[in-house]
Amino acid sequence: xxxxxxxxxxxxxxxxxxxxxxxxxxxxxxxxxxxxxxxxxxxxxxxxxxxxxxxxxxxxxxxxxxxxxxxxxxxxxxxxxxxxxxxxxxxxxx
Numbered sequence: 001x002x003x004x005x006x007x008x009x010x011x012x013x014x015x016x017x018x019x020x021x022x023x024x025x026x027x028x029x030x031x032x033x034x035x036x037x038x039x040x041x042x043x044x045x046x047x048x049x050x051x052x053x054x055x056x057x058x059x060x061x062x063x064x065x066x067x068x069x070x071x072x073x074x075x076x077x078x079x080x081x082x083x084x085x086x087x088x089x090x091x092x093x094x
Contacts, residue, residue, distance in 0.1 A: 011067045017043040018069035029073045041068040048073070 018040040022029070025045060029038060036048040037055035041063050049055040055070045 014042070014067045015069060018067065021045070022069055022071055026073075034074045035072065037070060037072050039068055039070055041066075 021043040022038070022040050029045075029048075033048040036050060037052050038048045039046040039055055039059050041059070046062070046068075047055075047058065049058065052070065052072070059066070059068050059070055
């Protein structure tokens with residue numbers, strides 16, 4: 001896959017719009033669909049599901065390869081980092 005393919009840029013922009021819309025609707029989503037897995041496509045909420053697997057099957061069935069966003073409501077996106085990076089011992093040299 002070429003990185004300068006215009007289709008890749010369009011797909012990336014569409015995904016960013018889905019992320020922005022998910023964030024914009026976060027309060028409503030937490031009130032009505034907390035802990036559910038939701039799909040956003042074309043910057044619109046599609047539906048909510050109990051499991052990621054169910055949401056993924058629905059998204060693929062309706063939208064093929066996307067782009068679409070599947071995210072769990074109320075969960076923060078986290079990144080694992082080694083403890084050696086996260087915690088600095090009191091005796092460490094500056």
